[in-house]
Amino acid sequence: MERETGWSLAEIAELLGGTLDGPAEHRVLRPAPADEDDPHGLAFAEGSYVEKAMASGVGAVILPPDVDSTKPTIRHPRPRQAFGRFLGLNDRPLPLAEGVSPQASVSPLAQIDPTARIGAFAVVEAGATVGPGARIYSFAYVGEACAVEERATILPHAVLVKNVTVGPRSIVHSGAVLGADGFGFVWDGTRQHKIPQVGGVEIGADTEIGANTTIDRATAGRTRIGDDVKLDNLIQIGHNTRIGAHTVMASQVGVAGSATIGERCTFAGQSGVADHTTVGNDIQVGGQSGVSKSILEAGPYWGFPARPALIEMRTQSLLRKLPELMKRLMRMEKRIEELER
Amino acid sequence: MERETGWSLAEIAELLGGTLDGPAEHRVLRPAPADEDDPHGLAFAEGSYVEKAMASGVGAVILPPDVDSTKPTIRHPRPRQAFGRFLGLNDRPLPLAEGVSPQASVSPLAQIDPTARIGAFAVVEAGATVGPGARIYSFAYVGEACAVEERATILPHAVLVKNVTVGPRSIVHSGAVLGADGFGFVWDGTRQHKIPQVGGVEIGADTEIGANTTIDRATAGRTRIGDDVKLDNLIQIGHNTRIGAHTVMASQVGVAGSATIGERCTFAGQSGVADHTTVGNDIQVGGQSGVSKSILEAGPYWGFPARPALIEMRTQSLLRKLPELMKRLMRMEKRIEELER
């Protein structure tokens, strides 16, 4: 989390390309939010957060050039960006020793690049491949015919069940299960028959799969997650579904089987997509919304079933007026009665 | 995923009970979806999918007798069924060596059938029993007083915490947690007091529990999942809840505690059931719907709170007409004003 000895404010100002507003020797140990009482923290603040930062116990602050400060301060035209760089200085991967841990269980029929790292209590099954610089942490399971490509990371407790490819530099977070059987049964009038699920999962490059998220393998062929896709925690992706590049899904989104999601879409938390539907490119789906039919035109969608946000907003605002509407209706009925006399 | 050498189209036609439309020597390696560019794949196509299959790069196709084809083809009166059989030919369980892995941790007080298989880094605690032909994969935890019955499968990273019985031939997928404490607390005005949870979970025969699904153990007695039940991923089943035979739940469904669900029900994704409610037999609950009161009559239900689908559909369609309704109301008000003059 932090460099033991930290940095002086002067050092940090230089590293972040900012201007020191002193005192130069103030010690900074780690990044902090503006409202955190951390005397060794460095926060950033803009707009209304400047006041919060001045009032909190945070030790030092990155500010725009033109605002007053009562704290050790670095000036930067874009404080958020400078803070991002400071976050980067504090970032390092989870610990993992070089090579293959003697406490790992690696099949002699797996192919492990000599520069890959594999932790204690990790399992790599026969027919799996682990590429250069890949990191397989403790309790990770890399199943039969799985491929962890160059510099990909499989965090503690992530599971690649079978036929799963994780592309270069992609990250699979803890507890994610990729490649479990797709959910397919046929009801014959007396019992459910399992449809064998023999396909795989393909995760592109630079993609992240969140903690405890599940992505089922295809009945045949591959469930496909594109490049630079970012999936948050506890998401479900059904079998044979495809998700286009750069799409972002917040936590607890559910996408049923055989859906096709376009590129650069965003899905807010707890939204859902029905099976066999298509979602076009550049579509934003609101929180708890449900896409029950294909939507193709770019733009924001809301509600259940999800409709263009403007239309849904209008319906919602009229819904609020229902009590008033009811009153007006009753008043009119009386007036008509009067007229009819 | 595939037989190394694959099959000739003639071999496959015979295995699937279809008619070869040639060429007989075309090599097939695996099943594929109709729109997958896989020259060694065999897909099936009916209706509008025939065109897709002809346009895609898929190598061979199972078709009904009477449609044109430009690809290596097998004819079958029910292509989907023949494809299902082909899936079966390609299906095999995850690898697991015979016997108990020397890297497993099995209590001397557990009873393990000699025909059961237990993988590396699996834990079986005291008082647990593992039946004939059962398969316990790596990182599975079979806790105290749990029973894994004949030919049941506990996949990598599945957890049976305590007092959990998994019936014959049932499958618990990766990351599922069965038998965690039911969620029960009593608020005394100053703090929450935990109600001890000392019951168990009973999973019937031929049932599947999806990846990362959680089924809590009962306060007392047993949370019961019937025979031939199919639960998808990321589902929550609360303590003391009962689910009848053949019921199917899609991903992210939540059933609170002490609910009783009938037989042959289906729950679409992200739907929910409140605690202490009853759902009768043969009920279908729509996606994102919420069952807040007991529903007993068979049929489809939608919405929140869930109501018979026809009624809910009518409300939804009137909801769409709210803007028009508002306009008509305002027009009438004007006309009445005119009349009143």
Next chain:
Amino acid sequence: MERETGWSLAEIAELLGGTLDGPAEHRVLRPAPADEDDPHGLAFAEGSYVEKAMASGVGAVILPPDVDSTKPTIRHPRPRQAFGRFLGLNDRPLPLAEGVSPQASVSPLAQIDPTARIGAFAVVEAGATVGPGARIYSFAYVGEACAVEERATILPHAVLVKNVTVGPRSIVHSGAVLGADGFGFVWDGTRQHKIPQVGGVEIGADTEIGANTTIDRATAGRTRIGDDVKLDNLIQIGHNTRIGAHTVMASQVGVAGSATIGERCTFAGQSGVADHTTVGNDIQVGGQSGVSKSILEAGPYWGFPARPALIEMRTQSLLRKLPELMKRLMRMEKRIEELER
């Protein structure tokens, strides 16, 4: 689950502070629900459950003083409370041998209290601390710079990724993932850039985190869960979010990043809270409801967006009347037409 030899009804009556209604020698092995056919079970029943208990096969029952009984019976003025005490008699922790299992992987740079217990296939990384009486079960991962404080319990398969503190007596259930990267990306027009997540997670005292629940670590600073908080299964808590003491959340609730939740709140199943919103103290949020804007006043809230329950109930009941409203509107239009002639 049960004491091998059980108790006589007379023994139990005394242990629970009740009055024996005999027969004194009836054997009781375990608690049971009133409707369970368990001849060795002891249930409690009040109100309408008395009839159920008499009709079921449960062996013995705790009843209020003044109701008829046809079964072995203990009388108690508050049967539920007496039953709770009986649950406690039957409760004991999952088995875990004293000391550190030789099959665990514990870093020499971790600090383990001599009274802590660590199971087979548990991992404790460098810089982690495990306090007096703490219990770390099989497959638990206690990552870098994590602290498991006095008498805290980390159940099988729970994961503390990094910078996670679990307070005294708190319980982390199986499959929970605490301290995974917060979900933060910046879109630059061509690709997503990951914002480094270098903060931590702080869990208070006497708190429970449910199975497969995920709590992300802060970008900087700490995601904070207060004392005596009870989170059910499959919940998502985003980075930098704060949850006040005594708050209870049912299964599948989702709280986005940087939200602030007050004390003594309750969230029903599948409800959600948007990012950067504030929820005051003593607020109850209904099932499947969505808090999209800050709500500060105590009381019940429902719907999407969540509004005071009374207002939402009125809207919902008018919604039911939409078909009638439509009819009245059409009738009025006709009457006006008549009048206008």
